[in-house]
Amino acid sequence: MNVIVLFLLCSLSNSETCSRKPVILIPGIMSSILDIKLNISKTDEHFEKKCKKVEDWERFWASYKLASECYLEYMHLQWENKTKQMKNYDGIEIRAPDFGKTYAVDTLWPEIPWKKITGIWRKFISHLEELGYRDGVDMMAAPYDWRFSQSKVIDIWLEQTKQLLLNSYKINGKKTVLISSSMGGYMAYRLLDYLGNDFCNQYVDQWIAISMPVMGSGVAVKMITVGEDLLHLNLPIDRLLKVIRSIESVVGLLPIDTLWNKDDLLMEIESTGERYTVGNITQFIQTIPTINEFGVYVYENTLKPYYEKNNYKVPNQVPLNCIISGGIETAASMSFKKSLDSLYTINYTDGDGMVNINSLKACSMFTSNVTYIGKSSHNDILKKDECFSVVKPLICG
Numbered sequence: 001m002n003v004i005v006l007f008l009l010c011s012l013s014n015s016e017t018c019s020r021k022p023v024i025l026i027p028g029i030m031s032s033i034l035d036i037k038l039n040i041s042k043t044d045e046h047f048e049k050k051c052k053k054v055e056d057w058e059r060f061w062a063s064y065k066l067a068s069e070c071y072l073e074y075m076h077l078q079w080e081n082k083t084k085q086m087k088n089y090d091g092i093e094i095r096a097p098d099f100g101k102t103y104a105v106d107t108l109w110p111e112i113p114w115k116k117i118t119g120i121w122r123k124f125i126s127h128l129e130e131l132g133y134r135d136g137v138d139m140m141a142a143p144y145d146w147r148f149s150q151s152k153v154i155d156i157w158l159e160q161t162k163q164l165l166l167n168s169y170k171i172n173g174k175k176t177v178l179i180s181s182s183m184g185g186y187m188a189y190r191l192l193d194y195l196g197n198d199f200c201n202q203y204v205d206q207w208i209a210i211s212m213p214v215m216g217s218g219v220a221v222k223m224i225t226v227g228e229d230l231l232h233l234n235l236p237i238d239r240l241l242k243v244i245r246s247i248e249s250v251v252g253l254l255p256i257d258t259l260w261n262k263d264d265l266l267m268e269i270e271s272t273g274e275r276y277t278v279g280n281i282t283q284f285i286q287t288i289p290t291i292n293e294f295g296v297y298v299y300e301n302t303l304k305p306y307y308e309k310n311n312y313k314v315p316n317q318v319p320l321n322c323i324i325s326g327g328i329e330t331a332a333s334m335s336f337k338k339s340l341d342s343l344y345t346i347n348y349t350d351g352d353g354m355v356n357i358n359s360l361k362a363c364s365m366f367t368s369n370v371t372y373i374g375k376s377s378h379n380d381i382l383k384k385d386e387c388f389s390v391v392k393p394l395i396c397g
């Protein structure tokens, strides 16, 4: 039997065994491509002279552009106290490209040699393709500008994703499964709340949440206190920290005080004996430069009001399955010798490297369907066969 016949047989048997419910992939923080467009006024002196002022849409996350401090500066968000909104600097537009298709989530940097190592959903998508899924038809993605967690950009995304669900129903004649990764779980939660009961009943089949930081993460504490070069770009950490301290979604990921053990330490300063626990997290937020201007508002308004409104349950009783992993040291709290810029040690707990295990396991407050797949990091879980084998029967029906 030749290869082509074999291939045909395989695809036939796949289409027989999988009824292919349509899926929408919802990525997490830093996990989708972002494009940028510049049209900064010639007279504006905010950026260094060497920085471009005009440029048409181009990918910058991720690309070589990130090695330039200019692009790091362009990512910096500005807080508008009057409207309680985060905004780009005037003349800068940033967006996740190809909404509805999987391009923005497939691979962060779609060029050799980066393509292979930045393929966050690549393996997952290839499993879907093996089942006969087609991009933009029954396999969709809803990427967003992940720097935001409560500003207007999110409201626009909610409506856009609602339209995507409607469109999917028109094309496929079936309800759609939402599959979120990481902070994409916050977006999915907000979405189900936004859609309302009737819409969910009619258009949403179920929700699969992979690695959701249900109660937030101690890694956000590390990120806003000392920063983290997550993409290993070797950028100057002070520049990186300055940008991180303007990113709304990082603050939105701090431990949620209505759920997390209130006595757990977030930060201590040894010389002064100052201690901040989850119980006084708002005071902690106010100690961090620049975040003190917007942090408490963003923290209080990212997910908490929606959790409270829905009694800490899944909105509209949408069926949920969670998939989690562990076995990796995950930052939980920080101890500084003298001050925020002095020597420090990091206190770790078990987790997936990005989310602490208590927060991953907290999915059990939503559903009894929580599958622990063993040792895996936050990003690797999407590449694991153990993960896809939980997903497959749920989407094949």
Ligand SMILES: *[C@@H]1O[C@H](CO)[C@@H](O)[C@H](O)[C@H]1NC(C)=O
Pocket: 039, 041
């Ligand atoms: C750039 O901005 C100027 C005004 O600030 C506007 O007149 C012009 O049309 C813009 N160009 C593009 C390509 O958006």
Ligand SMILES: *[C@@H]1O[C@H](CO)[C@@H](O)[C@H](O)[C@H]1NC(C)=O
Pocket: 081, 082
């Ligand atoms: C921001 O607005 C609040 C009221 O909404 C006000 O109390 C506060 O002083 C303002 N902060 C700044 C820095 O303007």
Ligand SMILES: *[C@@H]1O[C@H](CO)[C@@H](O)[C@H](O)[C@H]1NC(C)=O
Pocket: 264, 265, 332, 333, 347, 348, 349
């Ligand atoms: C480290 O974190 C754990 C869990 O929050 C806590 O029980 C322990 O006391 C912490 N250790 C230090 C040295 O802060």
Ligand SMILES: *[C@@H]1O[C@H](CO)[C@@H](O)[C@H](O)[C@H]1NC(C)=O
Pocket: 262, 263, 274, 275, 276, 277, 279, 280, 283
């Ligand atoms: C935060 O709360 C803890 C008790 O949970 C207390 O020991 C600590 O002094 C408080 N920190 C501040 C800065 O109020």
Ligand SMILES: *[C@@H]1O[C@H](CO)[C@@H](O)[C@H](O)[C@H]1NC(C)=O
Pocket: 206, 318, 319, 320, 321, 366, 367, 368, 369, 394
């Ligand atoms: C658990 O998963 C099954 C299969 O998807 C689903 O029918 C059920 O409603 C889920 N339970 C909850 C509480 O979400």
